[in-house]
Amino acid sequence: MSDDYQIDIPPSFFAVYTDARQRLSEPIATVRARYEVCEDLASHLVQHAQVLHHVEVPSEDEILRRIHAGLQSPDAGVSAAEAQWIVRRLAELLGWQCPPLDDPAAE
Numbered sequence: 001m002s003d004d005y006q007i008d009i010p011p012s013f014f015a016v017y018t019d020a021r022q023r024l025s026e027p028i029a030t031v032r033a034r035y036e037v038c039e040d041l042a043s044h045l046v047q048h049a050q051v052l053h054h055v056e057v058p059s060e061d062e063i064l065r066r067i068h069a070g071l072q073s074p075d076a077g078v079s080a081a082e083a084q085w086i087v088r089r090l091a092e093l094l095g096w097q098c099p100p101l102d103d104p105a106a107e
Helices: 011-017 028-055 060-071 080-094
Strands: none
Touching (some): 011 028, 011 080, 028 080
């Protein structure tokens, strides 16, 4: 059976779903679906973060921390580890330095 999946998932996202023994904790189809959701969300948040930066909040760190806090709410639909990955990816897309975020493994 051939694998026709065309999207490359970065190692940083695989790490969200990899256990200490470097095995996926979820089926690959689930990881792929979650990656697409998280990547889309990070891309969608770029414009929101830019507006906040120019209108309300001058600190890039504060904007990223606020978005991270919002993504950690139960209604966000992402896990704590995914929220952290999304904010790091958002910072990368914006060219901003990502501040330290809460460690989801500590929860």
